[in-house]
Amino acid sequence: MPDPTATALHGRGVLDIDTGDIIEPGFVRVEGNRIAEVGSDKGIASDCDEVIELPELTLLPGFMDMEVNFFMGGPGAGLFDPVQTNPAKMTLRATANARRTLRAGFTTVRNLGLFVKTGGYLLDVALAEAIEAGWVDGPRIVPAGHAITPTGGHLDPTMFQALGPDVLPITVEEGVADGIDEIRRAVRYQIKYGAQLIKCCGSGGVMSHTGPAGAQQYSTEELTAIADEAHRRGLKVATHCHGDQAVRSAIEAGIDCIEHGFLMEDDTIQLMVDTGTFLVSTTALTENWDVSNQAPELQEKAAKVFPQAKQTISKAIEAGVKIATGSDAPAIWHGRNAEELVTLIKRGMTPLGAIRAATTVSADLIDAPDLGRIAPGMLADIIGMPGDPLTEIQRVQFVMKDGKVYRR
Missing domain, CATH: 2.30.40.10 (Urease, subunit C, domain 1)
Incomplete structure (x- = not known):
């Protein structure tokens, strides 16, 4: 050479x-x-x-975004993609989203959990390998494979469109798992086929049709099984989580990173500081995400949760929680990921702190000492x-x- x-x-x-x-x-x-x-x-x-x-x-x-989903949103994306778009087209569109994100200055991302029907293929692992091989341009991807979620949970693909029974059957391998045995099988499947971390569902979400945003969806025992299975293989676990008790349960279960945490109370914020648990803030979406095309009940939920979320992240910043940037793209459009840094500054973080959240703190989260x-x-x-x-x-x-x- x-x-x-x-x-x-x-x-x-x-x-x-x-x-x-x-x-x-x-x-x-x-x-x-x-x-x-x-x-x-x-x-x-x-x-x-x-x-x-x-x-x-x-x-x-180079900036890092710790929560993106390249397989949602982007050119030609529609509300009913899960039943109208096949995995091949999703992957091709993901390459456009990846290129746009790289050109915006984000050189490393976590693709945080597929929740689409793929026939068991880990599309984000394939995209990460294609980028690494130089076939397509994009950021370095840390893929999570399929998100692990209970039936009807926030990351169950059939929940978002409120689909009827059997319209889009999802397998355990594709992440919908109930009970400890199924959960362990689902986690092992993601690891077998190349996931570099595990994403799971700890609570409901603002866009959930199934209950309150903060309601805990996996039991503490089930969350513990997810963390145990991943940690024994050297992988970290991130959980979508809003509710205060759900966040506490996730921390007690040993989960490494909380995504969102919008409804945490002061004691739980301090628990995150004491345990060194990471928070991926996704705060820009609380003011920049257009939810006008969502169902009225979801718009109502957002109107209640988002103002509290803004206060929560300000408290977390003041308390000294380890905060890494995450846009939750496409909630923030692919390529506009830096809006998260701008919003962190509005919430009380210094500009240098926001830059560190997108660089050194994110590098610590993904165990990348050379980034x-x-x-x-x-x-x-x-x-x-x-x-x-x-x-x-x-x-x-x-x-x-x-x-x-x-x-x-």
Whole structure:
């Protein structure tokens, strides 16, 4: 193999994510897919095969989104996709969503749980492998396979359209599992075919036709079985969860990450701090998601839950919960993932804190020590943003992932 090519980036500055300082001017030397040197000395760019001049951009680590679903939303998506669109078309559309997300500056994501009928295929695992092989452009994907949910639970695909019996039968392998034995089988199936984490359903949801948003859906014993099965195989578990008691049960069961947590009370927020449990905030959707085309009862539910959710995330920020960014795209359109950072700042997080939520905290969540920083030895995931990102989060205009430029 030839020696790795050396590329230098010369930007307005480089953000040191740990100190919060911006190195000006900023030079980054990339060799192959790794960062070799960072600093203000233009000698860093000497002898490079290419120098990319980005005089108006501040360079930051590639952003991460810890909750997306590339197989929902996007070009031509419709409300009744589960019964009108086949898995092949969903996967092709997912490639468009992945490319759009990468070009927006998000170089790593978790595809957090399929809840569509696939015949047992793990479409997100296939997409992750295709991107890794270079067949299509997209962010690095940490796939969860099918979400594990009880019959009629929030992530049961037949629930969202309130389908009648037998309209869309879902198998245990596709995630609908009741009781500990079925749950263990469902988790083992996802792991067997390439899932890198497990997603499950701890409570109802705002878009659930089956009961209150906060109602606990899996028992504590069932949640414990999910966590046990995943942890013995070295995988983390994330759970969709809104209700206060449901969140507490998930934490007691050993689940690693709470998605949403909109209805948590103060004691539960403190429990998250004490246990080091991660929270993926998904707060932008509470003000940016257009729910006007949803059923009236779901719009009513959103009108009650979303205002409380805004207060909850502000309390979690103040308490010091480990918060990682997650847009819940397509609730926030694919490619507009950075709205989550902007909204975190509105909720009380500093701009640097929001950037860390999308970089170092997310890297900790997915156990990726070579992501989240622009520093020697790290993977060359680098984005460029106009102006000073510690003052204002703006649209990303330069994207490099693994040393390759995808947006210039």
